[in-house]
Amino acid sequence: MGEQKRKEHLNDDFIFGKKNYKFMLIGLACIAVGFVLMSGGGSDDPNVFSPDIFSFRRIRLAPTLVLIGFGFQVYAILLNPNKGKKTN
Template identity: 40%
Template structure:
């Protein structure tokens, strides 16, 4: 197995967080094309969603690169 069961749960949680962040960034559609909508500059779209995305990707990189205890003991035994 590539990862242990705990890592797979963390990967699933990260995918859910990324999906949530992209949904937060998109927001509702503007039905009036001739009017400017100030909601595109909201805290949620400009700050919260990008921070959530960057944090989740950083966590994913750490999770993938982190060695598990089983992998370390298997390498020492060989």
């Protein structure tokens, strides 16, 4: 009888819900794409300067994507998965 009561009170809920994990994956994808866009632009010859390192993609777009990805991560962590559910 006591063991059955303990099983009833045992809560197998995860801390994060399905919606939280979706936003986390979106954030990770944004961060990964941002870092991929930042890479490259090197020169084959170290004595030759390559102005590609100052392109719009590396200076503006990629860091913005990374920051947006971190924003998604923060939102995913702070999102309440039990907002619409009734508790007894």
